[in-house]
Amino acid sequence: MYEEAPVPYQSLDGEGNLLEVNAAWLQLLGYTRNEAIGRSFAAFLTPRSRARFKDTFKGFKQAGYLNGIEHEMTCKDGSVIEVSIDGRIARSESGAFAQTHCVFQDITLRKKAERAVQESEQKYRAIFNTASVGIDLLDSHGRFLEVNSTLCHFLGYTPQELRNLSILHVTHPEDTQISRE
Helix, strand or coil: CCCCCCCCEEEECCCCEEEEECHHHHHHHCCCHHHHCCCEHHHHECHHHHHHHHHHHHHHHHHCEEEEEEEEEECCCCCEEEEEEEEEEEECCCCCEEEEEEEEEECHHHHHHHHHHHHHHHHHHHHHHHCCCCCEEECCCCEEEEECHHHHHHHCCCHHHHHCCEHHHHCCHHHHHHHHC
8 A cells, every 4th residue: 555655655663774665755766665775764864854863763763653844855866855754653562663654745845935935024024124215014904013113213103102003193184084095
């Protein structure tokens, strides 16, 4: 069943060596079965993930399961993918560790998208906070949600004071109707 599963599957012994991998695992990483079986799972990880694997594997064996552990894996062609691993421990009749059963998913695109959103947010914040014009973000009722320091300086309020007000509080009386509209 695991051999034909559409998700990468692997089984590790108590030392973290690969006992079995399925076709999806081999296809994703580009290795042959002979290149994988018997090798340490850590050998397929980037140095940063390799260091974390030692700790997470020990905790995995103790807890009996793991969910969503993220590692960076090195493919045969040298490219790096990011994976999220879920696993369970199989035990013998006496309760001793027998092997792991793990599946993982390639989350490389999701992680790249998350990093792109973070970078975009950082750029937005830099522009918002350093703009030479006053900028605000209002809710649907005209209350200040965010303000930059230029607007605070221009209006003579602190950011916290403005967050307790609406745009109508700082609008010239002759312009309140236009502001409401």
